[in-house]
Amino acid sequence: MSASPTIAFIGAGSTVFMKNLVGDILHRPALAGATVRLMDIDAERLGQSKLVAEKLIATLGAPATVTATTSQREAVDGADFVICAFQIGGFEPATRVDFDVPKQFGLEQTIADTLGLGGIMRGLRTVPHLWALCADMEELCPDAILLQYVNPMAINTWAIAERFPRIRQVGLCHSVQGTVKELARDLDIDPARIRYQSAGINHVAFFLRLEERLEDGIHRDLYPALREGYRAGRIPKPSDWNPRCPNLVRYEMMMRLGYFVTESSEHFAEYVPWFIKRDRPDLIERFQIPLDEYPKRCVEQQSAWAAQYAEYQSADSIGIEPSHEYASDIVNSVWTGAPSVIYGNVPNHRLIDGLPDGCAVELPCLVDANGIQPTRVGALPPQLVALMRTNVNVQELTVRALMEENREHVYHAAMLDPHTGAELDLDQIWNAVDRLIDAHGAWLPDWLHDPAARIAAQ
Numbered sequence: 001m002s003a004s005p006t007i008a009f010i011g012a013g014s015t016v017f018m019k020n021l022v023g024d025i026l027h028r029p030a031l032a033g034a035t036v037r038l039m040d041i042d043a044e045r046l047g048q049s050k051l052v053a054e055k056l057i058a059t060l061g062a063p064a065t066v067t068a069t070t071s072q073r074e075a076v077d078g079a080d081f082v083i084c085a086f087q088i089g090g091f092e093p094a095t096r097v098d099f100d101v102p103k104q105f106g107l108e109q110t111i112a113d114t115l116g117l118g119g120i121m122r123g124l125r126t127v128p129h130l131w132a133l134c135a136d137m138e139e140l141c142p143d144a145i146l147l148q149y150v151n152p153m154a155i156n157t158w159a160i161a162e163r164f165p166r167i168r169q170v171g172l173c174h175s176v177q178g179t180v181k182e183l184a185r186d187l188d189i190d191p192a193r194i195r196y197q198s199a200g201i202n203h204v205a206f207f208l209r210l211e212e213r214l215e216d217g218i219h220r221d222l223y224p225a226l227r228e229g230y231r232a233g234r235i236p237k238p239s240d241w242n243p244r245c246p247n248l249v250r251y252e253m254m255m256r257l258g259y260f261v262t263e264s265s266e267h268f269a270e271y272v273p274w275f276i277k278r279d280r281p282d283l284i285e286r287f288q289i290p291l292d293e294y295p296k297r298c299v300e301q302q303s304a305w306a307a308q309y310a311e312y313q314s315a316d317s318i319g320i321e322p323s324h325e326y327a328s329d330i331v332n333s334v335w336t337g338a339p340s341v342i343y344g345n346v347p348n349h350r351l352i353d354g355l356p357d358g359c360a361v362e363l364p365c366l367v368d369a370n371g372i373q374p375t376r377v378g379a380l381p382p383q384l385v386a387l388m389r390t391n392v393n394v395q396e397l398t399v400r401a402l403m404e405e406n407r408e409h410v411y412h413a414a415m416l417d418p419h420t421g422a423e424l425d426l427d428q429i430w431n432a433v434d435r436l437i438d439a440h441g442a443w444l445p446d447w448l449h450d451p452a453a454r455i456a457a458q
Helices: 015-027 043-060 072-076 090-104 116-140 153-163 175-187 223-232 248-257 281-286 293-314 327-336 382-404 408-416 418-423 426-443
Strands: 006-010 035-039 065-069 081-084 145-148 168-171 194-201 204-213 219-221 340-347 360-368 371-374
Touching (some): 015 035, 035 043, 090 426, 116 408, 116 418, 145 327, 153 168, 153 382, 168 360, 175 194, 175 223, 327 340
Parallel strands (some): 006 035
Antiparallel strands (some): 340 360
């Protein structure tokens, strides 16, 4: 074991995300001498990321080294940790297709990266590339830990475990810790005083316990204050980052199910059949659901990047504040043995009752020199498990389609998606799947384009 870790960052053209994660890592004294290998297939964005990383290292005065390569195998060879953060097909054309084709059938979406027709298609085009990364890791760094930040998180995590069970992996999201901060803001309390436990599946996990630690050491259940504040109209407070995305859907679901979900309202609205309905514009208005939100964000981020990069180019130093991502906690705990607790996505092997064995679950994990060790949560409230199963059905059939190279299961996944099934009939669903596969072309695996695999509705 060397004195400092080697960290490969696959998809490093995501410059701002790379900056946050690498900055977090290099802030840690035990990791300041890390070797960071940036990899991306876009040489221009890769060069921009390398410049930002070098200025970040100079700003921190860290003895780290950074290299850049367009070769995935070169990046992962001998690595101790592999961070993955890519979007196969990008906003243009892939994400645009994920929104435009369903809209031709009257199906509206908000984010389309986790479930629904958009999530299924993203999984189909993403998993083969994750499998290729895992194959390189098995050969070139078999003991490395894969920190996977790619959506659809649950489908990806499940599929990796099915094909490459020996890969040490964890799927990472920021919805749990991000939601804690949002709730603390709504209640005007310090988030550091909140004690919580969350469990479920990615983007459909719920806070089973949510408490404030008082000055006398007693813990106060925060759910009564959340319910009373929502009834009175005091919360949720206006969004402090995106006025298009208030939290009304999540608060409404808390009132109906008894627990608060960890992912944002714009995400959650398209995982269930109750909020986005083409003949119910009153629901869109009442819950302020931002249709086509993800494409809007992509356009705004692309527009802002040129100006931001110009600032980075001319800057002598780059300021960086610690983020709330888990990557640096994991790397530091594994490397030093100092324990930490993160919320990670891992295969369900008797961790949560009532969910299928092997499906991806999100729950507390202990991290230390032994790696990532998920904790058993056991039974969840039955209404929460029942809701999760509706999403797990879609994830499982998408994974089965990939594992068996079976186009028929793609139709099945789409049929069983809650939002899609609530809006479209069976012929529309099958035709939408066919049109999406055709529109994505080479971004999808070859087996999906085999004429013999195309199944006409009888």
